[in-house]
Amino acid sequence: MRSMLLSITILLLPAGASALEVFACEPEWASLVSELAGDDANVTVATTAFQDPHRLQAKPSLIAAIRKADLVICTGADLEIGWLPLLLRRGGNPEIFMASEFVRKLEVPQVINRSQGDIHPQGNPHVHLDPRNIRRVAAALAERLAEMDANNATYYNARLADFQARWSDALVAWDQRAMSLAGLEVASHHRSFSYLANWLGLDIVATIESKPGIPPSGAQLAALLESLSGNPPVVVVRTPYENEKPSLWLTERLSVPAIRLPYTISGNAAVTDLFTLFDETLRILEEYR
Amino acid sequence: MRITSVVVALLLIGTHMPVVHAQDLADEVAELRALLTEVQQDYEARISDLEIRLAKAEQLASGAKREATEAFDIAEQTAIDQSAGTSAANTFNPALGAVLSGLYSDNDGFELGEAEINLKADVDDRFFGNLTFAIGEEGGEGVVELEEAWLQTTSLPGGVTLRGGRFFSGAGYLNEFHVHVDDFVDRPLPYQAFYDGRYKVDGLQARWVARTSMLFELGAEASTSGETLLANVGGDIGVSNSWQVGMSWVKTDPDALIGDGELALVDFVWKWAPNGNSGQRSFKLQGEYFSSEESGWYLQGVWQFLPQWRAGLRHDTVEAADRDSLMLDWSPSEYSRLRLQYTNDRVLAETDDQWFLQYIMSLGAHGAHQF
Numbered sequence: 001m002r003s004m005l006l007s008i009t010i011l012l013l014p015a016g017a018s019a020l021e022v023f024a025c026e027p028e029w030a031s032l033v034s035e036l037a038g039d040d041a042n043v044t045v046a047t048t049a050f051q052d053p054h055r056l057q058a059k060p061s062l063i064a065a066i067r068k069a070d071l072v073i074c075t076g077a078d079l080e081i082g083w084l085p086l087l088l089r090r091g092g093n094p095e096i097f098m099a100s101e102f103v104r105k106l107e108v109p110q111v112i113n114r115s116q117g118d119i120h121p122q123g124n125p126h127v128h129l130d131p132r133n134i135r136r137v138a139a140a141l142a143e144r145l146a147e148m149d150a151n152n153a154t155y156y157n158a159r160l161a162d163f164q165a166r167w168s169d170a171l172v173a174w175d176q177r178a179m180s181l182a183g184l185e186v187a188s189h190h191r192s193f194s195y196l197a198n199w200l201g202l203d204i205v206a207t208i209e210s211k212p213g214i215p216p217s218g219a220q221l222a223a224l225l226e227s228l229s230g231n232p233p234v235v236v237v238r239t240p241y242e243n244e245k246p247s248l249w250l251t252e253r254l255s256v257p258a259i260r261l262p263y264t265i266s267g268n269a270a271v272t273d274l275f276t277l278f279d280e281t282l283r284i285l286e287e288y289r
Numbered sequence: 290m291r292i293t294s295v296v297v298a299l300l301l302i303g304t305h306m307p308v309v310h311a312q313d314l315a316d317e318v319a320e321l322r323a324l325l326t327e328v329q330q331d332y333e334a335r336i337s338d339l340e341i342r343l344a345k346a347e348q349l350a351s352g353a354k355r356e357a358t359e360a361f362d363i364a365e366q367t368a369i370d371q372s373a374g375t376s377a378a379n380t381f382n383p384a385l386g387a388v389l390s391g392l393y394s395d396n397d398g399f400e401l402g403e404a405e406i407n408l409k410a411d412v413d414d415r416f417f418g419n420l421t422f423a424i425g426e427e428g429g430e431g432v433v434e435l436e437e438a439w440l441q442t443t444s445l446p447g448g449v450t451l452r453g454g455r456f457f458s459g460a461g462y463l464n465e466f467h468v469h470v471d472d473f474v475d476r477p478l479p480y481q482a483f484y485d486g487r488y489k490v491d492g493l494q495a496r497w498v499a500r501t502s503m504l505f506e507l508g509a510e511a512s513t514s515g516e517t518l519l520a521n522v523g524g525d526i527g528v529s530n531s532w533q534v535g536m537s538w539v540k541t542d543p544d545a546l547i548g549d550g551e552l553a554l555v556d557f558v559w560k561w562a563p564n565g566n567s568g569q570r571s572f573k574l575q576g577e578y579f580s581s582e583e584s585g586w587y588l589q590g591v592w593q594f595l596p597q598w599r600a601g602l603r604h605d606t607v608e609a610a611d612r613d614s615l616m617l618d619w620s621p622s623e624y625s626r627l628r629l630q631y632t633n634d635r636v637l638a639e640t641d642d643q644w645f646l647q648y649i650m651s652l653g654a655h656g657a658h659q660f
Binding site for chain 1: 522525565568597623659
């Protein structure tokens with residue numbers, strides 16, 4: 001009922017004359033902008049679920065896209081350090097919103113040295129896979145949208161309230177389902193699922209990359225196989241953009257499944273927004289509990 | 290207790306009614322009334338006491354809830370602050386990076402490449418600054434060369450950026466790249482012939498990016514070396530392909546680097562990666578054509594066939610001189626690269642086979658690379 005009333009309120013509120021142009025680095029933030037701004041924002045997204053957000057290039061189409069943007073929304077915590085600063089220097093001067101600034105980061109390294117691999121001094125940047133973080137980022141983003149486009153502040157606040165209400169309901173259901181997944185032993189390719197594991201209570205027993213961002217060597221894989229063969233994880237997970245070969249090599253020998261989790265919007269056909277992202281992720285994991 | 294006595298009294302009234310006298314009855318009624326009033330007052334007092342206690346409890350509970358919420362907010366904010374790192378006197382130091390390189394060739398033996406040191410940072414909310422110097426040796430003497438020292442605007446409206454100082458001219462695709470990101474040990478022949486490796490100018494550059502869905506960019510430079518005009522267009526084809534085509538015109542002092550003082554360039558680059566994900570496999574094809582009194586061009590392709598391995602082939606020519614080069618490089622991470630290159634050099638009358646081994650290592654801050 002509450003949500004219906006809000007929906008009606010939203011329909012009645014004016015959506016403003018000119019739409020905000022938003023450049024989102026990753027699909028999850030593009031989806032969040034659509035939830036909060038609806039038709040009031042034209043969103044361009046720089047990466048797909050099949051592109052590694054660490055390794056994108058500052059390609060011409062993105063220079064053109066950022067040139068048009070009023071607002072850039074990205075993860076931050078150096079995830080886009082290899083391409084975003086250059087786009088910003090070439091294309092214009094939009095407002096910048098970094099989602100990771102509004103959540104508590106996991107795995108903040110104590111030793112900052114490249115011998116540890118491609119580490120992120122500010123902590124693990126894959127923050128969006130904890131739905132509680134989405135809630136925090138949504139609140140901060142709506143505030144920013146309302147500041148930028150003050151005429152439509154009521155509209156953004158109403159959409160935020162509507163989103164938060166639906167998100168809270170979904171979260172209750174997800175938390176319920178999460179109970180059966182607590183303690184599930186998994187291995188992952190990269191530390192892409194740390195926030196998901198932290199939320200669900202998954203036990204990540206190993207990562208295939210012995211150092212983040214550096215592909216494992218044959219010797220490292222063999223050592224990992226040996227250490228896991230006594231007590232293999234239930235399943236080995238990876239994102240759609242990560243190389244499947246090391247996962248497959250390992251799982252064939254351990255006789256456990258290697259699976260691709262959606263990771264972000266369009267990571268598989270069923271994932272069309274943030275809600276279905278978590279629905280699908282849970283559904284897939286529940287097959288292995 | 291009191292309830293019981295009232296009930297007993299009422300029972301007594303009931304049983305003894307017929308035998309008691311009128312006076313006694315009146316006394317008893319008065320007594321009972323008084324008793325009832327007392328009971329009523331007592332209960333009212335107790336109820337109001339309970340109400341006060343309830344209100345107090347409610348107050349306490351809401352206070353506790355508020356405190357809990359506050360405590361949670363503080364805890365969360367602290368966690369967020371702490372996870373953001375700490376501040377120190379050197380927090381505002383510019384990003385500092387160094388590149389070390391060295392080369393072994395079968396002709397010249399070991400040759401230490403220039404060590405390149407780069408500093409960059411936002412100056413304030415309007416300017417960005419970049420400084421690069423190269424430390425090398427010439428004839429046994431240490432030489433420090435100022436490679437780049439420029440400032441760029443960051444907040445001009447309308448897609449305009451201005452850059453001033455010493456910078457690599459935008460004329461030519463490869464010209465703006467630092468040598469350490471080149472795909473071959475040496476620059477292609479037209480770069481060596483027309484630009485002496487690179488065209489570095491002291492002056493002012495203005496660029497404008499149009500507000501279109503495809504990249505359309507115009508630029509102009511005025512410098513102590515002359516004038517330059519440039520234009521770039523680029524975009525994507527599907528998710529897997531990206532391209533860029535550029536044209537430039539350079540006018541400079543005839544005694545300076547270039548042919549008769551006027552040079553026209555056309556360049557293109559095409560990049561492919563499955564699903565646009567260049568982590569595992571990718572291909573890049575690039576070429577440039579230089580036209581002045583003389584002309585030259587090169588065409589090169591680089592194939593990343595494994596995450597850390599790439600192979601490349603290049604043909605470069607200026608007038609009658611030409612070469613073919615083949616390279617294989619291995620990059621354990623994005624900060625290190627080892628390269629083997631073979632060049633069949635036909636620049637001089639006699640064909641020369643050259644072999645090179647090269648290392649390029651990047652320390653510290655390593656900025657984003659342009660497309």
